[in-house]
Amino acid sequence: MPPTPLVELDGLAVRLAGRPVLHALSGTLSGRVVGLLGPNGAGKTTLLATLLGFVPASGGTARLLGCDIRTDQRALRSRVGYMPENDAYVAGMSAVRLVRMMAELSGLPRRAALERAHEALFWVGLGEARYRKLETYSLGMKQLAKLAQALVHGPEVVFLDEPTNGLDPAARERMLRLIGEVAAAGVRVVVSSHLLRDVESCADEVIVLKEGQVAAIANLAEERRTHRRFLELETRGGDAGGFLDALSALGCEVAELAHRRLKVILHDGVEVRTLYQAAAERGIQVRRLTSNRDSLETIFLRAMEQEGGAPRAGL
Amino acid sequence: MPVYDRRYRRYDGPRVEHRAGIRTIARYALAQAFSSRLALVLLVVSLLVPLGFAAYLYVVNNLDVLAAVGIRIDEEFPLVAPSLFFWMLVWQSGFAFLLAAFIGPTLVAPDLAHQAMPLYLSRPVSRGEYVTGKLAALLAPLSLVTWIPGLLVVLLQASLAGWGWLADNWRVPLTLFVGSWLWNLLMALFALAVSAWIRWRPVATGAFIGLFVIFEAFGHAINGILDTRWGALLSFDDLVHTIWADLLGGVSLFGRGFPDNPLPIGACWAALGVVFTASLWMLHRKVRAFEVSR
Numbered sequence: 001m002p003p004t005p006l007v008e009l010d011g012l013a014v015r016l017a018g019r020p021v022l023h024a025l026s027g028t029l030s031g032r033v034v035g036l037l038g039p040n041g042a043g044k045t046t047l048l049a050t051l052l053g054f055v056p057a058s059g060g061t062a063r064l065l066g067c068d069i070r071t072d073q074r075a076l077r078s079r080v081g082y083m084p085e086n087d088a089y090v091a092g093m094s095a096v097r098l099v100r101m102m103a104e105l106s107g108l109p110r111r112a113a114l115e116r117a118h119e120a121l122f123w124v125g126l127g128e129a130r131y132r133k134l135e136t137y138s139l140g141m142k143q144l145a146k147l148a149q150a151l152v153h154g155p156e157v158v159f160l161d162e163p164t165n166g167l168d169p170a171a172r173e174r175m176l177r178l179i180g181e182v183a184a185a186g187v188r189v190v191v192s193s194h195l196l197r198d199v200e201s202c203a204d205e206v207i208v209l210k211e212g213q214v215a216a217i218a219n220l221a222e223e224r225r226t227h228r229r230f231l232e233l234e235t236r237g238g239d240a241g242g243f244l245d246a247l248s249a250l251g252c253e254v255a256e257l258a259h260r261r262l263k264v265i266l267h268d269g270v271e272v273r274t275l276y277q278a279a280a281e282r283g284i285q286v287r288r289l290t291s292n293r294d295s296l297e298t299i300f301l302r303a304m305e306q307e308g309g310a311p312r313a314g315l
Numbered sequence: 316m317p318v319y320d321r322r323y324r325r326y327d328g329p330r331v332e333h334r335a336g337i338r339t340i341a342r343y344a345l346a347q348a349f350s351s352r353l354a355l356v357l358l359v360v361s362l363l364v365p366l367g368f369a370a371y372l373y374v375v376n377n378l379d380v381l382a383a384v385g386i387r388i389d390e391e392f393p394l395v396a397p398s399l400f401f402w403m404l405v406w407q408s409g410f411a412f413l414l415a416a417f418i419g420p421t422l423v424a425p426d427l428a429h430q431a432m433p434l435y436l437s438r439p440v441s442r443g444e445y446v447t448g449k450l451a452a453l454l455a456p457l458s459l460v461t462w463i464p465g466l467l468v469v470l471l472q473a474s475l476a477g478w479g480w481l482a483d484n485w486r487v488p489l490t491l492f493v494g495s496w497l498w499n500l501l502m503a504l505f506a507l508a509v510s511a512w513i514r515w516r517p518v519a520t521g522a523f524i525g526l527f528v529i530f531e532a533f534g535h536a537i538n539g540i541l542d543t544r545w546g547a548l549l550s551f552d553d554l555v556h557t558i559w560a561d562l563l564g565g566v567s568l569f570g571r572g573f574p575d576n577p578l579p580i581g582a583c584w585a586a587l588g589v590v591f592t593a594s595l596w597m598l599h600r601k602v603r604a605f606e607v608s609r
Contacts, residue, residue: 052436052437090347122321185322
């Protein structure tokens with residue numbers, strides 16, 4: 001059964017202070033983790049704010065989890081979690097108190113809210129610091145506290161606005177791992193970021209915005225699958241001819257390049273491991289094996305090169 | 316969940332009805348406000364006057380107690396005139412002002428200072444419910460020092476002097492209740508509005524008190540310079556006292572009517588209406604999840 005669409009944009013337009021910011025966005029996003037990409041000012045935060053009901057649509061509409069954002073906003077908000085980009089906390093309040101309050105506001109009973117607040121803070125790694133006031137937290141800790149409050153009530157979908165902003169490499173890795181865990185637990189995630197590598201590491205679908213328009217919508221999982229089939233190998237020693245025959249027998253298309261380099265197109269069902277096995281059996285050393293790993297960058301750059309950010313889906 | 320199990324898990328337990336958001340916001344705001352001992356001390360001190368007033372009522376309704384200590388009072392002397400309750404309300408409104416100045420800025424300013432509004436408003440809580448919750452957190456202690464002790468004192472007086480006293484002086488509880496609510500709402504809305512615009516708490520407290528004093532002084536200066544009474548439109552005190560006196564059916568101070576040379580009652584209500592509207596507009600402008608840069 002195809003997954004329920006996460007977001008359906010239907011000519012969604014938004015004006016802020018009389019200025020058009022989003023221009024008739026259309027498209028459907030069904031991924032488990034959706035990356036929202038675009039340069040600064042492309043309208044990423046405005047799109048999130050509109051889906052959350054912070055900003056009214058000036059035209060068209062959108063559906064989130066099948067509910068119209070204009071008419072079902074209240075019901076939607078108990079199913080949604082939101083981690084804003086900027087600092088967001090109540091001065092003078094401890095992390096556990098803030099997270100508990102947010103859980104109660106989302107409809108959890110008081111006792112359950114307290115229990116979940118402790119659990120969420122332990123989960124993000126702030127267990128020992130949960131009674132400290134939020135203003136004493138470092139930037140990374142504040143990001144984790146924001147993540148905890150976004151997930152404490154068990155939302156069906158969570159919006160993360162630049163979750164790795166300002167984090168050092170270790171904290172960034174941790175944040176990405178937590179996002180992966182959330183997705184694995186069945187929560188659908190929308191990650192807005194301008195860091196392609198972060199989005200690529202966790203998203204299975206992306207929407208690229210440019211100047212308030214949809215520049216591209218792409219299924220990353222499909223893209224990855226396609227690009228993984230193109231490999232470049234550099235080999236040494238062994239029975240080179242036998243190796244080529246073995247590859248052909250596996251159904252791979254092979255092109256020989258200079259200096260014993262090979263270009264291989266893997267067919268469905270053939271894993272990279274099989275190539276290594278075939279090489280080992282013939283005494284071949286695989287010195288280098290590269291696959292096309294810049295698929296998201298390619299998609300993004302292609303989208304940015306389009307004239308005037310013309311809407312284009314399914315790159 | 317076992318302590319070693321640090322995996323994320325969904326919540327599938329019960330949920331309460333959405334309207335509980337107002338109560339939750341009010342409860343947390345109250346706890347935050349009264350985490351300061353000074354606020355608690357101020358609240359306790361402000362209850363001393365009604366206690367003293369209750370003691371006074373007990374004594375004057377039991378003149379034999381006074382006679383026992385050698386004090387004889389002409390029984391015709393009006394010991395418990397309605398004006399007495401008016402002055403109690405005036406006194407208590409002063410405490411309400413101080414409480415509003417102290418607590419008000421702790422309610423909205425800390426949320427706006429660090430952009431916490433998106434956290435509230437991304438949940439099933441509307442802007443109106445947020446403001447109502449914060450308002451309730453301020454109105455509760457203000458009520459505790461104004462109309463609640465006021466009505467308790469009236470009940471005490473009625474029980475001591477006979478329920479006929481209450482029938483003869485029905486305007487007293489009406490003034491205490493309506494007058495207190497009017498003042499409390501004015502204080503609460505104005506305090507929230509100021510704290511929504513000035514996000515640093517000490518400055519917000521200063522601005523709240525300062526604006527009161529400045530408006531009052533400016534109003535009196537206009538009256539003095541232009542030889543008019545309309546400057547009182549800028550004085551919250553004068554406006555509210557005029558309305559209270561009208562509700563009570565007139566108040567005298569040293570044999571003269573109070574307030575002296577009052578404004579028309581309609582003008583007072585209209586001026587308060589303007590203050591309420593302006594405060595709500597200020598809150599409407601600032602209490603939002605998403606600020607648009609123009």
